[in-house]
Amino acid sequence: MNAPLVRSSRKVLVAAAIAPPECIRGITRHARAHDWHLVMDMLFTGALPRGWNGSGVLALGAHQPELLAHLQASGLPCVVLTDGDPIVDLPRVEPDHRAIGRLAADHFLERAHRSFAWAPFLNDAANRERLAGFQERLAEHGRTCRLLPPAHTRIGPYWQDNWDDYRRNLAAELLRLPRPTAIFAFNDCTAANVIDCCQDAALAVPEDVAVLGVGNSLVCELSPVPLSSVDDDMTELGYRAALLLESVLSGAGTATRTLRIPPRGIVTRLSSDMAAVTDPRVARALHYIAEHYSNPMLTVCQVAEALGMSRRNLERSFRDETGCTIHENIIAVRMREASRLLRMHPSTKTSDVAGLVGISGVGTFCRTFRRHFGMSPQAHRDWVLRAEAEPPARPRRPQPATAVRMKITAA
The missing domain is CATH 3.40.50.2300 (Response regulator)
Structure with a gap:
C-alpha cells in the first residue's frame, strides 16, 4: 500500500x-x-x-x-x-511615505486650498518622511504648512502621553489657523481626533478645516465627519x-x-470634499449642491435661486473660484458618489445607482459615467472586484479624467 x-x-x-x-x-x-x-x-x-x-x-x-x-x-x-x-x-x-505626502498635497491643491497644516502621530522617521513629501509638493506651488503638535510622544520604550494636554493644545492651535485650512494627518486616528477637536472648537469640517488621513480604515466611516483618506495599499x-x-x-x-x-490613491469623503473658496456665495453654492445632488430636478437656475443670485453672476463667480461651471460641479459630485456606491455596494443595480445620484434614466447615467471616468459603470464595477481579488501583479490604474479642474493659485 x-x-x-x-x-x-x-x-x-x-x-x-x-x-x-x-x-x-x-x-x-x-x-x-x-x-x-x-x-x-x-x-x-x-x-x-x-x-x-x-x-x-x-x-x-x-x-x-x-x-x-x-x-x-x-x-x-x-x-x-x-x-x-x-x-x-x-x-x-x-x-512610500514621501509619495503619500505628495499625493495628499495634490488632493488639497486641486481644491484650491491656500493654507495648510500637518498633524503628526509621532516624531519618528515615518512621520518626518511623510511631512517632507507634503512640504515638497506644496513648495512647488509656493506654499508652506504649519505644524500641529504630535498625538503621542515616545521616549525610549515609554509613552509620554497626556490626552487632556494634547486635546487642549490641539484645539488652541486649530483656532489660530486661518480659515479655511487643509490639514493632512499621519493616519486616520490622528485625523479623526482633529475632526473631533474641530467640533469642540466650533470649527466646521470641511468648510473651515478640511482633513485628510491615511489608511482608509474603519475609522473613516466612524469619524464625526466621514473622513477622506489615502489608501496606502496595505x-x-x-x-x-x-x-x-x-x-x-x-x-x-x-x-x-x-x-x-x-x-x-485617495478615497474622498466629506471631510475634504469641498473646494476652498474665498467667495462665500460660491461656498454656499457648493454646499447646496453637496446637499441636493440626489434631486434629479437640480439645475443651475435652482442653485442660483436658492442663493438669491442671478444665474449669470453666480456662474461668473463660480468659474473664477473653482475653474469649472456649476453644471460640471453637479456632474462631478454625482459621479463621485456613483463611484463610491459601485465600490461599496457592487451588487447594486446600475439603474438604482443612477436614481440614488439624481440621474433619471440608466442610459443617460452610463453615458455620463463613461465621459467622466473613461469606462462604463460595469467596467468600473469589474475593476473593483478584480482589485478586491488581489491579483499577484496588479497594475497601477491611472487616475480617471475628470470634467472638474480646480484652479491652483500660487502666491
Whole structure:
C-alpha cells in the first residue's frame, strides 16, 4: 500500500501583537499560493512563542524595538513590515511615505486650498518622511504648512502621553489657523481626533478645516465627519513582504534592504470634499449642491435661486473660484458618489445607482459615467472586484479624467 503523500510546507511566523486586516490578507494570498503554514498565535496572545523554530518570520514591528532586536538575534530569516524607525538591519517593506505626502498635497491643491497644516502621530522617521513629501509638493506651488503638535510622544520604550494636554493644545492651535485650512494627518486616528477637536472648537469640517488621513480604515466611516483618506495599499505591502521572504527562504537573497510600496490613491469623503473658496456665495453654492445632488430636478437656475443670485453672476463667480461651471460641479459630485456606491455596494443595480445620484434614466447615467471616468459603470464595477481579488501583479490604474479642474493659485 502506497504511503500517503506529504507536502512540504514552510512554517512562517507572523510576529505581531496587532495587524491591519488588509496586510494579513496580502500575506495569506501568497501563503495559499506557496503552501505556507502561517503561525499567527501571537495575534491572539501578544507574546512571541517560546522555542519557536520554523522557516522564517514576517514581523509587523512598528514601535516594537525589543521584538525586532530579538528576531534579529535569533538568526531566523525575517522581513519587517513597518512604518516606524529602522531600528534593526533587516529587510523591510514599508509604505512610500514621501509619495503619500505628495499625493495628499495634490488632493488639497486641486481644491484650491491656500493654507495648510500637518498633524503628526509621532516624531519618528515615518512621520518626518511623510511631512517632507507634503512640504515638497506644496513648495512647488509656493506654499508652506504649519505644524500641529504630535498625538503621542515616545521616549525610549515609554509613552509620554497626556490626552487632556494634547486635546487642549490641539484645539488652541486649530483656532489660530486661518480659515479655511487643509490639514493632512499621519493616519486616520490622528485625523479623526482633529475632526473631533474641530467640533469642540466650533470649527466646521470641511468648510473651515478640511482633513485628510491615511489608511482608509474603519475609522473613516466612524469619524464625526466621514473622513477622506489615502489608501496606502496595505494589502500589497503584506503580499510583497511575503514575496520578499519567499526569495530569502529560496536562497535568492534580496537586492534591496528597503522596499517602498506606493499608495493606491485617495478615497474622498466629506471631510475634504469641498473646494476652498474665498467667495462665500460660491461656498454656499457648493454646499447646496453637496446637499441636493440626489434631486434629479437640480439645475443651475435652482442653485442660483436658492442663493438669491442671478444665474449669470453666480456662474461668473463660480468659474473664477473653482475653474469649472456649476453644471460640471453637479456632474462631478454625482459621479463621485456613483463611484463610491459601485465600490461599496457592487451588487447594486446600475439603474438604482443612477436614481440614488439624481440621474433619471440608466442610459443617460452610463453615458455620463463613461465621459467622466473613461469606462462604463460595469467596467468600473469589474475593476473593483478584480482589485478586491488581489491579483499577484496588479497594475497601477491611472487616475480617471475628470470634467472638474480646480484652479491652483500660487502666491
